Amino acid sequence: MSVTAAAGFRAAGVTAGLKPSGRPDVALVVNDGPEHVVAAVFTSNRVEAAPVTWSRQVVTDGRADVVLLNSGGANACTGAQGFLDTHRSAELAAVAVGVSAGDVVVCSTGLIGELLPMDKIESGITAAAGSLSADGGEDAATAIMTTDTVAKECTGFGSGYTIGGMAKGAGMLAPSLATMLVVITTDAVLTAEQADEALRAATAMSFDRIDSDGCQSTNDTVVLMASGASGVSPQMGEFTAILTQVCVDLAEQLIADAEGAAHDITIDVQGAANVDDALEVARSIARNNLFKCAVFGNDPNWGRVLAAVGTTSAAFEPAQLDVAINGVMVCRSGGVGDDRSGVDMSQREVKVEVFLHAGDADATVLTNDLTHDYVHENSAYST
Amino acid sequence: MSVTAAAGFRAAGVTAGLKPSGRPDVALVVNDGPEHVVAAVFTSNRVEAAPVTWSRQVVTDGRADVVLLNSGGANACTGAQGFLDTHRSAELAAVAVGVSAGDVVVCSTGLIGELLPMDKIESGITAAAGSLSADGGEDAATAIMTTDTVAKECTGFGSGYTIGGMAKGAGMLAPSLATMLVVITTDAVLTAEQADEALRAATAMSFDRIDSDGCQSTNDTVVLMASGASGVSPQMGEFTAILTQVCVDLAEQLIADAEGAAHDITIDVQGAANVDDALEVARSIARNNLFKCAVFGNDPNWGRVLAAVGTTSAAFEPAQLDVAINGVMVCRSGGVGDDRSGVDMSQREVKVEVFLHAGDADATVLTNDLTHDYVHENSAYST
Numbered sequence: 172m173s174v175t176a177a178a179g180f181r182a183a184g185v186t187a188g189l190k191p192s193g194r195p196d197v198a199l200v201v202n203d204g205p206e207h208v209v210a211a212v213f214t215s216n217r218v219e220a221a222p223v224t225w226s227r228q229v230v231t232d233g234r235a236d237v238v239l240l241n242s243g244g245a246n247a248c249t250g251a252q253g254f255l256d257t258h259r260s261a262e263l264a265a266v267a268v269g270v271s272a273g274d275v276v277v278c279s280t281g282l283i284g285e286l287l288p289m290d291k292i293e294s295g296i297t298a299a300a301g302s303l304s305a306d307g308g309e310d311a312a313t314a315i316m317t318t319d320t321v322a323k324e325c326t327g328f329g330s331g332y333t334i335g336g337m338a339k340g341a342g343m344l345a346p347s348l349a350t351m352l353v354v355i356t357t358d359a360v361l362t363a364e365q366a367d368e369a370l371r372a373a374t375a376m377s378f379d380r381i382d383s384d385g386c387q388s389t390n391d392t393v394v395l396m397a398s399g400a401s402g403v404s405p406q407m408g409e410f411t412a413i414l415t416q417v418c419v420d421l422a423e424q425l426i427a428d429a430e431g432a433a434h435d436i437t438i439d440v441q442g443a444a445n446v447d448d449a450l451e452v453a454r455s456i457a458r459n460n461l462f463k464c465a466v467f468g469n470d471p472n473w474g475r476v477l478a479a480v481g482t483t484s485a486a487f488e489p490a491q492l493d494v495a496i497n498g499v500m501v502c503r504s505g506g507v508g509d510d511r512s513g514v515d516m517s518q519r520e521v522k523v524e525v526f527l528h529a530g531d532a533d534a535t536v537l538t539n540d541l542t543h544d545y546v547h548e549n550s551a552y553s554t
Numbered sequence: 555m556s557v558t559a560a561a562g563f564r565a566a567g568v569t570a571g572l573k574p575s576g577r578p579d580v581a582l583v584v585n586d587g588p589e590h591v592v593a594a595v596f597t598s599n600r601v602e603a604a605p606v607t608w609s610r611q612v613v614t615d616g617r618a619d620v621v622l623l624n625s626g627g628a629n630a631c632t633g634a635q636g637f638l639d640t641h642r643s644a645e646l647a648a649v650a651v652g653v654s655a656g657d658v659v660v661c662s663t664g665l666i667g668e669l670l671p672m673d674k675i676e677s678g679i680t681a682a683a684g685s686l687s688a689d690g691g692e693d694a695a696t697a698i699m700t701t702d703t704v705a706k707e708c709t710g711f712g713s714g715y716t717i718g719g720m721a722k723g724a725g726m727l728a729p730s731l732a733t734m735l736v737v738i739t740t741d742a743v744l745t746a747e748q749a750d751e752a753l754r755a756a757t758a759m760s761f762d763r764i765d766s767d768g769c770q771s772t773n774d775t776v777v778l779m780a781s782g783a784s785g786v787s788p789q790m791g792e793f794t795a796i797l798t799q800v801c802v803d804l805a806e807q808l809i810a811d812a813e814g815a816a817h818d819i820t821i822d823v824q825g826a827a828n829v830d831d832a833l834e835v836a837r838s839i840a841r842n843n844l845f846k847c848a849v850f851g852n853d854p855n856w857g858r859v860l861a862a863v864g865t866t867s868a869a870f871e872p873a874q875l876d877v878a879i880n881g882v883m884v885c886r887s888g889g890v891g892d893d894r895s896g897v898d899m900s901q902r903e904v905k906v907e908v909f910l911h912a913g914d915a916d917a918t919v920l921t922n923d924l925t926h927d928y929v930h931e932n933s934a935y936s937t
Contacts, residue, residue: 216861216864216865217866218863218864218888248890249890250887253889283858284885285890387861387864387865388861389857389860458768460767460769460924461769468933470933473631474628477601477666478601481602482600505631505633506631506633506636507633507667541929541933542929543930545929546925546926549843549844549848549851550847550853551851
């Protein structure tokens with residue numbers, strides 16, 4: 172159900188012919204209200220795609236009616252014409268749905284550096300608007316897939332309200348930086364400020380803590396729309412917690428479908444002086460190619476973990492570091508620990524625990540291994 | 555000739571049995587004077603190997619007589635026993651050569667997290683000391699190889715003096731973070747301060763500007779020894795320039811022999827506001843796995859270059875970025891430039907030029923592509 176699980180939303184996904192494969196590639200998510208609250212977070216990449224530049228403006232007033240999404244082209248590094256095309260797409264969607272273009276968020280994903288075929292976009296928008304329905308969430312989730320092998324949806328239930336979301340992307344592991352796009356809807360009654368605050372809290376604990384390959388997209392967008400259709404003004408602590416659960420679930424689905432990955436790796440840093448330290452340590456491991464290759468080889472190579480930790484500025488003493496891999500404490504006090512032949516890495520899930528002994532803060536980052544399939548999928552596909 | 559090209563030095567390389575392959579694995583480089591000046595730079599990794607901890611102390615007084623090197627074991631993450639082993643190795647070398655243990659620099663390279671077999675180290679030191687000769691440079695360069703496919707040597711000539719060097723390592727692309735070790739000798743007359751200043755200037759422009767895979771070793775060491783045997787006190791501008799040439803030459807040899815690499819990539823950032831900006835941009839590209847995979851696939855994927863540049867804090871306007879790959883300006887003003895089908899990437903050498911249009915500063919970083927062989931060599935080797 173995803174984005175149409177909450178009351179007040181319709182969605183659609185259609186085939187406009189943007190993808191050579193002939194698979195669905197244009198989606199619409201419409202908020203029928205009664206309220207039209209929006210909040211969004213975008214990529215921090217300074218080279219941002221035209222739809223990101225556009226959508227940043229759309230959400231500044233806290234109101235949006237529609238999210239238009241396309242796969243089959245990122246509309247990034249496309250200059251002034253690319254922005255005009257995004258603007259035109261928003262106008263077409265606005266006319267088709269009967270709203271203002273300034274209330275249409277636009278998201279694109281696919282190859283960088285190519286203009287979108289606007290004739291196909293136009294017919295796609297018309298077709299999508301004609302097939303909007305209150306159970307169109309799955310069609311929409313399917314239409315935003317690029318190299319994803321499965322559609323990614325999630326629904327959470329609060330006290331009298333619902334939160335539903337869809338996502339696309341294989342972390343940041345996809346060809347030509349194909350994008351992480353996420354649309355979340357709720358029928359809770361929220362102010363724009365409440366939506367923004369809850370979304371930033373939820374993404375900080377979910378999408379900001381997955382890191383497939385350290386590569387940052389030009390198009391990443393996470394949008395939250397609130398229709399107020401439930402009539403329920405939620406307790407914000409509960410709402411934020413459920414929203415975070417939905418985001419974590421979708422983030423885990425992204426990592427599980429990351430291109431070429433053979434292992435999903437949970438890096439759990441404990442005993443840090445503060446959360447920033449814990450995150451810096453976790454990310455340094457998540458981005459260490461040597462460690463990620465070792466995991467692909469089912470090798471519990473804790474030396475590579477320590478070498479990655481050593482590059483950070485986090486508070487710790489090298490001689491106090493402990494590392495467990497899949498529950499076996501292979502490194503104790505910065506040196507050899509328990510016999511690493513006892514580590515079973517045959518399963519897809521791998522857990523790395525690093526104990527810094529510098530405080531009480533923890534953080535977890537999800538990543539993948541570095542595999543032949545990753546190299547293949549990111550080098551051999553047609554340009 | 556390498557480390558024995560300059561007058562006043564002897565060297566040796568022998569087989570001590572540390573490597574299962576039975577190849578040479580212990581080397582000595584001895585400075586017979588009349589002067590015994592030393593300078594060194596070490597890894598900035600906070601998880602540093604025992605020989606690094608030891609050698610930092612040795613060089614603090616600006617004097618050293620011997621560099622003892624072994625392959626076949628990194629002596630990293632080996633705790634108090636590892637440090638005792640390094641100390642013991644220095645004492646053995648000191649006795650064998652007839653100097654003080656406090657003047658013996660020690661370098662180790664190989665697997666992390668295993669103690670060295672000290673009986674083999676001891677017999678290796680005895681054998682190496684017995685075979686020291688003024689033309690032993692090549693033997694020494696061979697004995698420090700790990701996954702290197704060729705020994706790496708270089709000699710430079712100044713006005714009445716000589717600078718010679720040897721290096722090992724495949725950038726930082728090697729299994730278990732096998733190390734970049736470099737020993738450079740000169741018969742110029744230098745003070746310890748002059749040696750230190752010249753070495754830091756030279757390494758900043760050479761070894762600090764290669765980045766195979768962003769992974770930082772626990773053992774990296776670059777040592778410069780000056781014997782004064784030429785009797786020539788060099789003009790320091792000339793000396794530093796020649797030393798830098800020697801270091802750049804060795805750095806290029808490291809990149810050219812990087813494990814699994816199919817392309818050597820020169821990233822040349824021009825028009826930066828300052829050198830730090832230029833380096834930040836160049837490194838962000840050098841560490842972008844998606845771009846490195848594209849190069850492996852002979853794909854001039856400039857969108858991935860821009861996406862990497864966009865993650866930096868350097869001064870630039872996205873709409874002003876130009877990118878040339880192998881001389882073809884594939885990206886102009888942040889958008890599509892010349893036809894990328896005109897880019898020939900069939901050669902091993904690839905040149906990426908990024909024009910920031912923000913100032914007059916330039917910097918160049920050397921890296922490699924990300925290949926199946928990289929994944930294979932870093933995942934499939936025996937642990």
